Amino acid sequence: MALSFQTVIGLEIHVQLATKSKLFCSCSTDYIGARPNSNVCPVCLGMPGSLPVVNGRAVELAAMVGLALGSKVQQATRFHRKNYFYADLSKGYQISQFDLPICAGGLLVFDDDEGKEVRVAITRAHLEEDAGKLVHPSVDGRLAGALHSLVDYNRGGVPLLEIVSEPDITCPPHARRYTEEIRRLVRYLGVSDGDMESGSLRVDANISQKVSDGRWGSRVEIKNMNSLRSLERALEYEVKRQRKVLAEGGEIHQETRHWDDGEGKTRSMRSKEEAHDYRYFPDPDLPPLIVTADRIEALRSLMPELPWQAERRLVDAYGLGADDAKVLAESAAAVAYLDGCVQAGAEAKRAANWVRTEVLRVLNERKISIEAFPLKPESLASILALVDRGKLSTTAAKDVFDVMVRDGSGLDTAMAAAGVVSGRVEGSRLEEIVEKVLAENADAAEAVRSGKDPKDKKIKFLQGLVMRETRGQADVAQVASLIARKLS
Amino acid sequence: MKLYARSAADLARSIRSKEHSVAEVVEAHLSRMERMEPILSAIITPLKEEARARASALDIALSRDENPGPLTGVPFIVKDNFCTRGVRTTCASRMLEGWVPPYDATVVRYLEEAGAVLIGKANMDEFAMGSSTEHSAFFTTGNPWDPRRVPGGSSGGSAAACAAGYAPLAFGSDTGGSIRQPAAFCGVYGFKPTYGMVSRYGVVPFASSLDQIGPFSRTLEDLLLAMEVIARPDERDATCSRALRPDFRKALDVTDLRGKRVGLVKEFEGYDIDGAVIESLRSAREILIDAGASVVDVTLPTVGHGLACYYIIAPAEASSNLARFDGVRYGFSAEADSLIELYHKTRQGGFGPEVKRRLLMGTYVLSSGYYDAYYNKALKVVAILRGEFDRAFSEVDFILAPTTPTLPFRKGENIGDPIRMYMSDLFTLPANMAGLPALSLNGGYSEGLPVGIQLIGPRFGEMEIFSAAAVIEKSLGLPRLAGGVL
Ligand SMILES: [Zn+2]
Numbered sequence: 001m002a003l004s005f006q007t008v009i010g011l012e013i014h015v016q017l018a019t020k021s022k023l024f025c026s027c028s029t030d031y032i033g034a035r036p037n038s039n040v041c042p043v044c045l046g047m048p049g050s051l052p053v054v055n056g057r058a059v060e061l062a063a064m065v066g067l068a069l070g071s072k073v074q075q076a077t078r079f080h081r082k083n084y085f086y087a088d089l090s091k092g093y094q095i096s097q098f099d100l101p102i103c104a105g106g107l108l109v110f111d112d113d114e115g116k117e118v119r120v121a122i123t124r125a126h127l128e129e130d131a132g133k134l135v136h137p138s139v140d141g142r143l144a145g146a147l148h149s150l151v152d153y154n155r156g157g158v159p160l161l162e163i164v165s166e167p168d169i170t171c172p173p174h175a176r177r178y179t180e181e182i183r184r185l186v187r188y189l190g191v192s193d194g195d196m197e198s199g200s201l202r203v204d205a206n207i208s209q210k211v212s213d214g215r216w217g218s219r220v221e222i223k224n225m226n227s228l229r230s231l232e233r234a235l236e237y238e239v240k241r242q243r244k245v246l247a248e249g250g251e252i253h254q255e256t257r258h259w260d261d262g263e264g265k266t267r268s269m270r271s272k273e274e275a276h277d278y279r280y281f282p283d284p285d286l287p288p289l290i291v292t293a294d295r296i297e298a299l300r301s302l303m304p305e306l307p308w309q310a311e312r313r314l315v316d317a318y319g320l321g322a323d324d325a326k327v328l329a330e331s332a333a334a335v336a337y338l339d340g341c342v343q344a345g346a347e348a349k350r351a352a353n354w355v356r357t358e359v360l361r362v363l364n365e366r367k368i369s370i371e372a373f374p375l376k377p378e379s380l381a382s383i384l385a386l387v388d389r390g391k392l393s394t395t396a397a398k399d400v401f402d403v404m405v406r407d408g409s410g411l412d413t414a415m416a417a418a419g420v421v422s423g424r425v426e427g428s429r430l431e432e433i434v435e436k437v438l439a440e441n442a443d444a445a446e447a448v449r450s451g452k453d454p455k456d457k458k459i460k461f462l463q464g465l466v467m468r469e470t471r472g473q474a475d476v477a478q479v480a481s482l483i484a485r486k487l488s
Numbered sequence: 489m490k491l492y493a494r495s496a497a498d499l500a501r502s503i504r505s506k507e508h509s510v511a512e513v514v515e516a517h518l519s520r521m522e523r524m525e526p527i528l529s530a531i532i533t534p535l536k537e538e539a540r541a542r543a544s545a546l547d548i549a550l551s552r553d554e555n556p557g558p559l560t561g562v563p564f565i566v567k568d569n570f571c572t573r574g575v576r577t578t579c580a581s582r583m584l585e586g587w588v589p590p591y592d593a594t595v596v597r598y599l600e601e602a603g604a605v606l607i608g609k610a611n612m613d614e615f616a617m618g619s620s621t622e623h624s625a626f627f628t629t630g631n632p633w634d635p636r637r638v639p640g641g642s643s644g645g646s647a648a649a650c651a652a653g654y655a656p657l658a659f660g661s662d663t664g665g666s667i668r669q670p671a672a673f674c675g676v677y678g679f680k681p682t683y684g685m686v687s688r689y690g691v692v693p694f695a696s697s698l699d700q701i702g703p704f705s706r707t708l709e710d711l712l713l714a715m716e717v718i719a720r721p722d723e724r725d726a727t728c729s730r731a732l733r734p735d736f737r738k739a740l741d742v743t744d745l746r747g748k749r750v751g752l753v754k755e756f757e758g759y760d761i762d763g764a765v766i767e768s769l770r771s772a773r774e775i776l777i778d779a780g781a782s783v784v785d786v787t788l789p790t791v792g793h794g795l796a797c798y799y800i801i802a803p804a805e806a807s808s809n810l811a812r813f814d815g816v817r818y819g820f821s822a823e824a825d826s827l828i829e830l831y832h833k834t835r836q837g838g839f840g841p842e843v844k845r846r847l848l849m850g851t852y853v854l855s856s857g858y859y860d861a862y863y864n865k866a867l868k869v870v871a872i873l874r875g876e877f878d879r880a881f882s883e884v885d886f887i888l889a890p891t892t893p894t895l896p897f898r899k900g901e902n903i904g905d906p907i908r909m910y911m912s913d914l915f916t917l918p919a920n921m922a923g924l925p926a927l928s929l930n931g932g933y934s935e936g937l938p939v940g941i942q943l944i945g946p947r948f949g950e951m952e953i954f955s956a957a958a959v960i961e962k963s964l965g966l967p968r969l970a971g972g973v974l
Binding site for chain 2: 042045046047048049050051052053054081083085086087090091092093149151277279281284285286287
């Protein structure tokens with residue numbers, strides 16, 4: 001009988017917390033693009049005699065993630081030292097939580113790509129400091145071929161929250177979905193920018209196979225997956241590799257493997273025997289961290305709506321489609337913007353459509369966040385109100401929207417600047433426009449007049465030009481009858 | 489009286505009243521240092537020019553009637569593990585021989601803000617690991633009462649300098665007795681405050697959970713004056729208490745100890761203690777009884793395991809604290825062809841034998857498979873010992889004990905026998921393990937050598953100790969200035 005396999009995956013996600021200063025000193029965390037070793041001080045450089053002091057904001061952000069995941073936010077936690085030597089580690093140890101993490105337990109529920117519910121238990125989430133970065137000044141920036149290495153400690157000491165899942169994930173797509181959901185959560189809470197490419201969200205996976213004949217392959221840790229796509233690819237590769245070995249009667253050994261995105265393969269980095277003995281012990285420089293019950297309750301009461309709650313509300317209360325709701329609930333600011341529009345009187349579905357298409361388009365073009373979007377939700381609502389009252393066509397409304405976004409001007413100024421007049425174009429004004437269009441397009445007009453327009457193509461063309469001239473503010477039927485009259 | 493023989497309080501008063509300039513005071517101490525240093529070798533880095541420049545700046549400020557700090561113009565010395573901005577901080581190690589920190593230890597900053605003038609950085613056992621200052625990578629220091637003998641350690645340079653009149657105040661760090669044992673050997677006051685009383689920021693650590701910073705002085709008043717300056721909260725040290733400190737100098741007014749209970753530790757009686765030490769303890773006991781105190785026996789059944797536990801916990805923390813000396817960022821860095829070779833060569837060449845011994849012990853006791861058997865067990869014993877001290881302090885207000893089992897030993901006498909060397913911290917290290925304040929004070933002299941006795945108080949019970957010390961000082965008189973005969 002053929003063997004069957006069951007995949008078991010647990011993920012460790014490192015999230016860089018969006019604090020202004022580092023976890024144990026007051027240096028800036030803004031290291032991207034900064035001059036190497038410019039955001040450093042005796043503490044994060046590990047100079048002799050310097051001492052760490054915990055950044056309270058990092059603790060709060062960590063607790064918020066815990067509250068969102070239904071973890072127990074622990075009142076008494078502490079920090080350990082994880083001892084190992086590496087050049088990017090300034091003290092010879094990393095300060096990390098060990099036996100008493102800030103968040104214990106939790107659960108993440110999400111839908112897979114087919115809409116089926118997936119539940120993944122959270123083991124813990126703990127605080128730790130990031131390491132610096134090695135730079136290899138070789139031709140291709142790789143270690144091989146470099147004559148020496150440089151170390152940049154700007155990232156050293158930046159707060160990380162490591163979220164550890166139980167091995168509840170059963171396939172690579174679920175691992176990807178889980179990661180997407182964690183990323184959405186931390187972005188939504190404003191706890192992290194969650195960017196995998198720049199490394200503010202990093203995923204390590206533990207993956208093993210359970211075989212139908214009772215064997216159980218050892219767990220293999222996979223590192224260096226820098227995008228959701230490479231996470232899924234690496235795990236798919238590893239599933240195949242492990243199953244092949246096991247099917248051929250081989251054994252999977254506990255080890256750490258490195259994903260090579262270019263090659264599309266995982267490679268052995270170090271075996272269990274080569275694993276570090278980290279000699280964890282409580283950091284004597286940091287007294288136990290006490291987060292009082294009052295502070296936890298205060299945080300709980302300040303917790304914003306969670307992305308999955310918002311998504312549900314957009315469907316239930318606003319009647320949005322599942323797809324619109326999902327896209328908008330990627331960002332707390334987008335949801336707040338939509339809520340602002342609705343509060344200012346806009347019809348929810350129309351407003352949602354505008355936020356999703358027009359607003360997000362501008363944000364993408366300008367590469368700005370919605371907080372920096374120049375148009376207030378009330379202003380968008382006032383444009384939409386004109387549309388609703390038939391005073392502005394959709395096309396004209398978009399012109400006005402663009403002018404308001406471009407110039408930051410008020411509604412009336414923008415309408416003038418966009419050449420839009422509020423209200424219908426009719427009567428003598430419409431007649432003037434029709435005459436102008438017919439004069440400028442004498443060939444087409446002549447063809448219609450002489451009956452050489454069997455499929456009404458030319459008359460439609462002329463109608464379109466008139467509508468464009470009026471910015472859509474004329475009645476189509478009226479335009480049609482006017483043109484017919486003029487050319488009869 | 490010669491300026492260098494006077495107390496810090498006295499010097500500060502005469503500077504404030506413009507009887508003496510800061511320059512005169514500093515110069516007197518610098519020349520005392522210059523005269524004694526060829527005999528004692530207590531200082532790694534003298535700061536003559538820096539001190540003179542600072543003295544003239546202070547004199548100008550005083551001439552403008554600017555409000556002087558409580559220690560304006562008072563010279564002081566720090567152990568060379570206190571970081572000093574722009575001045576090399578060696579920890580008496582090849583590893584940091586040329587290292588110049590870009591920042592000041594909080595204690596140094598507080599002292600300078602109070603107007604004190606740093607005139608030198610003192611010799612010590614390498615990275616504060618030792619009890620004789622013989623483990624300095626540079627040179628050994630002589631005891632100012634007999635330069636053939638050791639000044640104790642690890643803060644031996646600071647103790648010798650204070651005793652010999654280089655400065656009325658010197659500072660050290662105490663992990664298992666490193667202030668009190670040299671204070672006893674050099675015949676001065678040496679105080680290890682309650683853990684958390686004084687900021688450790690900027691003092692290169694040995695064992696973070698045991699280290700405390702404290703003063704040496706030749707009068708109790710100076711000691712308390714120094715404590716008032718350094719014992720303040722510091723937001724850079726999370727282990728430093730934020731509570732208000734008492735008005736330490738109030739203890740100077742205490743003349744009687746009626747109602748106070750003095751504890752004598754039953755277990756200490758079983759140890760091999762020098763007769764002169766026993767004699768000094770007996771007379772101190774009489775003084776305390778005469779002042780109205782009653783004497784009570786207390787028991788610390790676990791104290792005998794203290795030495796073993798100390799030599800697990802302190803090296804464990806040290807092995808991690810000293811991991812940063814890898815040749816990558818600062819200090820000694822060996823030529824190497826790879827990162828791993830850089831680590832090996834830098835640490836092989838940069839650390840001395842005693843440091844290596846302790847790093848090996850510390851690494852071992854934290855290793856997986858040994859952690860529970862050693863480190864964790866030692867922590868449990870410490871917790872028990874703390875409980876025993878708590879019980880003892882429910883019965884007594886302070887404890888009277890020897891500081892060291894012996895008088896200052898000869899150079900080279902114990903250097904080949906680490907265990908015997910470690911034994912000299914037998915009576916001092918329990919206070920570190922329980923985080924208690926403890927003072928070594930001079931209890932007299934025997935054949936020209938000073939004898940130290942120790943007062944141990946409950947956590948943040950500094951005032952109990954200082955009150956008792958005030959009574960003893962009034963009876964015994966001030967300790968003598970050392971080196972007068974040299
Ligand atoms: Zn820093």
